[in-house]
Amino acid sequence: MRSSAAIEVRGLVKRYGDTLAVDGIDLRIERGEIFALLGPNGAGKTSTVEILEGYRRRDAGEVSVLGYDPATQRRQLKPLIGIVLQSTGVDRYLTVAETVTMYSGYYPNPRPSDEVIELVGLAGKRDSRVSKLSGGQQRRLDVAIALAGNPDLLFLDEPTTGFDPSARHEAWSVVKNLAALGKTVLLTTHYMDEAQYLADRVALVTGGRIVAEGPPASLGQGQRSATRLRYRLPAGQTPPPELTGTTMPDGVTELVPDDLTLTLNRLTGWAIEHGVSLADLEVVRASLEDVYLELTGPPAAPGPDSAQPVRARRRGWRRAP
């Protein structure tokens, strides 16, 4: 499968024994794009990425990474990609500069080591032993190593898992720098804010399938819970029947309008007409988090027939384009 996209995947399947880790994933990632695979642990993100990197064999489907099939053309692919694995394994007795120089020596057209070290913000540590780096600094070194060969495409597998907030922001700024270099980046994460902050597009993965895909801001659209309207009435007031919703213990009524503009107009019109104040009126847009929890979380009230909660819950959802 030849493709102009950086990554193109169709019908990808991966089994481990009886477990279906990846269950028919389709992906198209354009060059220069930062794309996030977002999902809980065990969703199949790492399996997918490791198939694209050439570490694992797929059981079915078509894969093209920079025009190559990682299963059969890994040798041609290796010089063009940079990989940041989940675990950070580096030889501890070399310095930062030596490590980056060593790895850049493996590539035909490396990027100057000092430039790479500067780019990930480790210039002040260039002569420190790797064993002396903090967790956040080691992760930046991982990125530096992945960049050493000046790759077109970068894989970042859970780049900030286990980080404290400041280390996460360090890592994020490094990834943002990569975008400025025009690199294509595929990252996996189980942090919604990370996907939201870093990615041009997000695919939500759960149970080995993509259940939603699109730019982070648009992911909520098309979901049942996309936009909610909330308001609170003074005690004793009842709203018109077509504007009732769920009333929460604190007196706030929440409804999911089919047409937000129309409903909002009716509600405010009714309030003005009756001289009622609408305290705490707000329009709540679904965040990526809402979508994530709805699509990946366990069902609120599991029934006896919910053996396949994810599939059951997917019924009626429209996949974002």
Next chain:
Amino acid sequence: MSTAVMTALQLRYVNKMFWRNPVSAFFTFAFPLMFLVIFTTLLGHGTVPIGSRLVNQSTYYVASMASFAVVTACFNNIAISVTFQRDSGVLKRTNGTPLPASAFLAARIVHAVFVAVLLVLITVAFGRLFYSAAVPTGLTLLRFVVVLLVGAGTFCALGLAITTVIPNADASAAIVNAAILPLLFLSGIFIPFGNATPSWILWIARIFPVRHFANGMQAAFLGTAFQWTDVLVVALWGLGGLLVAARHFSWEPRT
């Protein structure tokens, strides 16, 4: 870039890393000398019959400890350090780069052989000074170099092979020692065989490569008979080790 150039580049870094862990480097060199002194002090006062000849037990230990040094520097070090690199993710990371697997492993093997040669030189110098060991010359020296290189290569290959049954780095030292220590004893490395040595032990020594390698080393230092069959058995074990490693070697942690 050719694999040879890549190996040479990689070798520089392997060497750097080795000397930057001075405690480990120190004991790699001190250990065989320490054993040489301990064994010759405890048991090195008599003579050992080898074939029709009687040799000083202290001289015997020079050859034995030189063999032991090669086994430690190659088999133990390769097995333990590669398992550690496998478990810490270094192997997986390297496997994702264009560096050929052969260059990565060859650099480690060449370095282990280099350390083994240094160790043998030190042991021999020490033995020459204190235990009147003969230093090989001429044809004997040439044969000795062959034995040393074939032996070192074989024990490196076996070190790679045994990583395929080591589940994790924590278990590596235990498994490596369990595999090699009994064999060193059963091959007469620490305590020379005598007339009363049971035949099953002699058979074990005949099957496994350690005794054959030590025979080759002895031929150089003690002037005992040199036999190419010894070299052949050692080389066959090395080949077997390579085949096992090629078939089952893992670039990723096993757990």
